[in-house]
Amino acid sequence: MRQDSVRVPGPRSGPGAEELGWDDGLYERDGGGRDPSPPGGGHRRGGPKRGGPKKGKRRVLRWFAATVSLLILVTAGAGYLYYRHLNGNLGKDDLNLGDSKLDKSTPNAAGQTPLNILLLGSDSRNSKENVRLGGARAERGRKPLADVQMLLHVSADRSSMSVLSVPRDTRVTVPKCTDTDDGRVYPKTSATINSSLQNGGPGCTVATWEELTGVPIDHFMMIDFAGVVDMADAVGGVPVCVDNNVYDSKSGLRLRKGESVVKGEQALQWLRTRHGFEDGSDIGRAKAQHMYMNSMVRQLKAGTKLTDPGKLQDLAEAATKALTVDRGLGTVKKLYDLGNDLKRVPTGRITMATMPWVPDPQNAAHIVPKPDDADRIFSMLRNDTALDGKDKKKGPRKSPVPSDPAAPKAEIPVTVQNGTGTATQAAVTGRAALIADRLSQLGFTQAAADATPKSRADTTISYRNGSQRGDALAVAKALGLPPGAVRHSSSVPQITVVLGADWRTGTTYPKSADGSGGPDGGKAPESADTLNGNDKSACMKVNPANVQ
Incomplete structure (x- = not known):
């Protein structure tokens, strides 16, 4: 709990302030002198005369301040301990x-x-x-x-x-x-x-x-x-x-x-x-x-x-x-x-x-x-x-920026990474170098293989900013990849091809690997037996053998 979330009531806290014992004796300057008038002006009532005893009032103030501080610390401590308790439950x-x-x-x-x-x-x-x-x-x-x-x-x-x-x-x-x-x-x-x-x-x-x-x-x-x-x-x-x-x-x-x-x-x-x-x-x-x-x-x-x-x-x-x-x-x-x-x-x-x-x-x-x-x-x-x-209705979200014309192929830097390895299949050795060479043959002379280990189910082509989208689409077309494999990513420095487990052989992307319902939209097949979160009419059909 933040200390500034606790407010200490003062003499102007309401009609009952005087009944709670709050009076002008609490309003004293740091130097030990007393303010001649209460906050907001007006005539002081019931306060001690100048030079009268003040130690008792000060003790009350110090006691109250200490009590409030203790409550703050205890409450905050209890909250922290309870937080640790819940963490320990997990x-x-x-x-x-x-x-x-x-x-x-x-x-x-x-x-x-x-x-x-x-x-x-x-x-x-x-x-x-x-x-x-x-x-x-x-x-x-x-x-x-x-x-x-x-x-x-x-x-x-x-x-x-x-x-x-x-x-x-x-x-x-x-x-x-x-x-x-x-x-x-x-x-x-x-x-x-x-x-x-x-x-x-x-x-x-x-x-x-x-x-x-x-x-x-x-x-x-x-x-x-x-x-x-x-x-x-x-x-x-x-x-x-x-x-x-x-x-x-x-x-x-x-x-x-x-x-x-x-x-x-x-x-x-x-x-x-x-x-x-x-x-x-x-x-x-x-x-x-x-x-x-x-x-x-x-x-x-x-x-x-x-x-x-x-x-x-x-x-x-x-x-x-x-x-x-x-x-x-x-x-x-x-x-x-x-x-x-x-x-x-x-x-x-x-x-x-x-x-x-x-x-x-x-x-x-x-x-x-x-x-x-x-x-x-x-x-x-x-x-x-x-x-x-319903994502089909949100085409602009999938392509947030228009496609600029592609630059000349020889001016497009392309990184190719091998992501063909999975839990049950070892990566195909040399795939990144093979596809980088193929891109060079197709005119993308700045294509280069990157040995960083990857693991990806689907082959993708990523670009960093809108001006690169046209370049990425040109790379996709050259390799036979569908436009849906091209995506905008904030984590790549330039056009990056990650070869997935769906493309383990050959230098042209296999059309059979482009499953329907992928990045271009679609809807779950009927065999998935879907249920919408707002459907309050759903009712389970009882097994006739268990009708009571």
Whole structure:
């Protein structure tokens, strides 16, 4: 607390000042003399005569000043100690345990950068409470699985948010991960995505997502059973809807037809149930989780649960105790700043989606990403394109400056970098030099390779200022890249080509690599089963076998 935020009442603080003992004896000059008249002029009343005793008055003043100072220090100290207490509540772990990490997203023309946060729900039975809530007592002590996984993508300008769920039984490539706590190395393997958490912790799940989607992950946040219950209680419950009475004996979820407010263990039952809803699978569970998140976001943005200081403190306690985050997000201040960033996104521009999928040909109990449709979703996230399709109406944002005519090719400096290496594929040696030579042959004689290691899913061409855009487009045309691969970046000194994992061979960009829905706009495919943040009419269809 700042000291200047505390005001000490004086003699003019109101009609009751005299009754509180404030009189002219407190108004004395530093030299020990007394001001002959009180502030504001007028006749003094009740003050001691000149030369009378003043020591008692001074002691009162000194005592009051000392008391106020002590209160300020104690209050500030208590606030600091409570801040440290909340920081201590947070669990912290490493962000990425893989050998190859994707480069961070490139800033846009205004220096703004997209934000990608991986949200994880752990089925940990590492405590008595988690065993009680999760059941399966025989599994106590086993390594947890990440049974809920959602990537939260916030656009660079904070105008939209896309949330993508990947069902837990999706078979993926889990890259090599090294546990930084004990040094154990987990080899690359093909497995369900939820098992990645067992290969050293959430940092391996982050590495798996980067390999699957090509989206660089900035942070992760993980919560367990008990944390879900505490958070649901702290926000006062969340409204959900079912189209019939439902009772799922496996999760314990029991609700009447229509809207209900779920909190505590009932909220956990809602988020965990698979058999209660129509398709009885993880796909239906993801849809129910999207409905819950949308409803909770609407409540928190409305502020109805955050006006009571006691409830706000309960929420702070519950949130910090419930979460494990990466070390880069490991303070309450950083979480608070993140929350303010997320609040800027209108609920109408929040889109929940599920990764398009097909049955796994190797195992009927598993699924795999649906070709084309899943690639389209991943490309949209990589290129900061909202899943709701509304970005198409904002063309000027994608091209903030007009294109000047290109300079003569021989006068355009171009840097070429090799970003073909990923978590599961080594970089193709010599790619930057090969493409730089090809550009020289095409007349761009100032093209040069840069050996700085990079890792990028999509090939991009970046330029620093508006006068260079025409030059960048000329480079793109020469290499066969689409105009959407050209972007304005505040972090490059000149035209910079980063060769991505989508262009590992040849000297002309393969047309098949230009996935639809990428940097030129688009909308999520129907198979993503999207839900808008403002949709209050959504209602889960109950599994007929569980109609109560």
